[in-house]
Amino acid sequence: MAFTVAIDGPAAAGKGTISKAVAAHFGFAHLDTGLLYRATGARMLEGSDPVDAARALRPEDLQRDGLRRADVAEAASQVAANPDVRAALLAFQRRFARLGDGAVLDGRDIGTVICPEAEVKLFVTAAPEIRARRRYDELVDSGAETSFQDVLADVRARDARDMGRADAPLRPAGDAVEIDTSDLSIDQAVARAVAVIAAARASG
Numbered sequence: 001m002a003f004t005v006a007i008d009g010p011a012a013a014g015k016g017t018i019s020k021a022v023a024a025h026f027g028f029a030h031l032d033t034g035l036l037y038r039a040t041g042a043r044m045l046e047g048s049d050p051v052d053a054a055r056a057l058r059p060e061d062l063q064r065d066g067l068r069r070a071d072v073a074e075a076a077s078q079v080a081a082n083p084d085v086r087a088a089l090l091a092f093q094r095r096f097a098r099l100g101d102g103a104v105l106d107g108r109d110i111g112t113v114i115c116p117e118a119e120v121k122l123f124v125t126a127a128p129e130i131r132a133r134r135r136y137d138e139l140v141d142s143g144a145e146t147s148f149q150d151v152l153a154d155v156r157a158r159d160a161r162d163m164g165r166a167d168a169p170l171r172p173a174g175d176a177v178e179i180d181t182s183d184l185s186i187d188q189a190v191a192r193a194v195a196v197i198a199a200a201r202a203s204g
């Protein structure tokens with residue numbers, strides 16, 4: 001029986017870090033669904049129609065260089081507001097969720113739209129200033145030239161667009177367990193997620 005873990009939340013809350021760690025811990029597959037929107041956004045920046053690009057997406061497109069760039073994140077959030085783009089990416093995500101023994105998917109709408117029947121739903125958050133600081137540190141480490149204020153403005157703009165869109169807005173599912181990572185180390189955040197998943201497996 002496939003076991004699905006849905007992890008949603010805003011930018012740089014720690015979704016990816018937690019997802020990778022719990023996938024390794026339980027031997028589950030992991031899909032960072034943000035990469036689907038980033039790869040589609042990257043194609044739009046190159047001049048493609050975003051709906052055509054989403055329909056033509058291939059697994060190797062998720063490995064492209066540059067998908068973590070700030071302009072690609074912004075483009076991802078723009079294409080993500082298009083219902084036809086979201087529809088084009090839906091079936092792949094649902095199939096992934098049911099592959100193998102278990103799967104972890106992280107994004108914005110996994111618990112609400114993609115996998116509303118997921119066995120575990122986590123909503124990972126942190127204060128905007130803390131998320132912006134984490135993202136700023138990552139961008140500077142990767143050689144990007146930016147300021148903390150620019151990154152904070154980008155994070156806030158993306159939060160507003162992701163929460164405000166009509167189709168699949170970012171919000172916690174009613175049955176999601178919230179993990180606020182503002183004051184947690186990575187190890188502490190991972191331990192909380194592992195505990196929630198282990199309890200669900202034991203009771204399920």
Ligand code: CDP
Pocket residue numbers: 009010011012013014015016017018134135138181184185186187189
């Ligand atoms: O996937 P998402 O954008 O939600 O966040 P992430 O890529 O997992 O985490 C963003 C950054 O925050 C990474 O550099 C993590 O190492 C860091 N992080 C942290 O400092 N403390 C945590 N409790 C979780 C993540």
Ligand code: CDP
Pocket residue numbers: 010011012013033034035037038073076077078080106107108109110158162
């Ligand atoms: O890593 P970070 O949390 O900054 O962003 P991401 O997860 O890579 O997602 C990039 C953008 O894709 C988000 O700002 C959303 O607009 C969009 N997205 C979405 O709409 N639905 C998802 N399931 C995943 C990402």
